Amino acid sequence: MLQSIFVIALFLANPSSSIVLHGYKAVNPAWNITLDLTIVKNSTADNVLIEMQGPTDRWFGIGFGANQMSGTYAITSTGSTGVITERKLGNHEQGTTLQSSVTVLSNVNNGNGFRTVKLSRSVQGPSSNYYTFPTSATSINLICARGDSSGATTLAFHGDSNHHNGVQISLQFFVLFWFCFCFVLFCFVFEAAVHTYKRITKKKKKKKVAH
Known part of the structure; x- marks a missing residue:
């Protein structure tokens, strides 16, 4: 519901030139780390809605536009309340914390061992340290990681068995949205x-x- 309101509001701002893209990916199905992206761009709006799901008993994060950590823009959820942080990852290290460019729309413990976080930010990254999202149908490389054990809520080395790369999310024109709007x-x-x-x-x- 929140995603639909977000998309419709941005579309109505300038319907004649809107680009609406959407993609969903189970980044690691075994860990229930998922990603849902909706991108809206027109002459007056430039936004991406990011919905991430991951475990509540440990930290987790997703990196965008790469197959390795070094230099990659990532969003992490840490602590028992799921504190959201943007980072530029280092070479097998947590790298540097970036100034926040996201707005947290909701951050909910689902009560089933998983957390769902909904964020929005500009498509264009404020600097080269951030990922700039595409505005045409394409695929984005992703990496993800989680804490090495239950209770590991502080960002730290994840170990060899708690990271995953070689994943892509496919972005397609949001046909369902256009159908609903026309209907x-x-x-x-x-x-x-x-x-x-x-x-x-x-x-x-x-x-x-x-x-």
């Missing part, structure tokens, strides 16, 4: 036409009665 528009126009027809018919009947 709603059709219903609105149809209802207006029916209302107008009934009003005209009612006036004609009144004229006949008057004669």
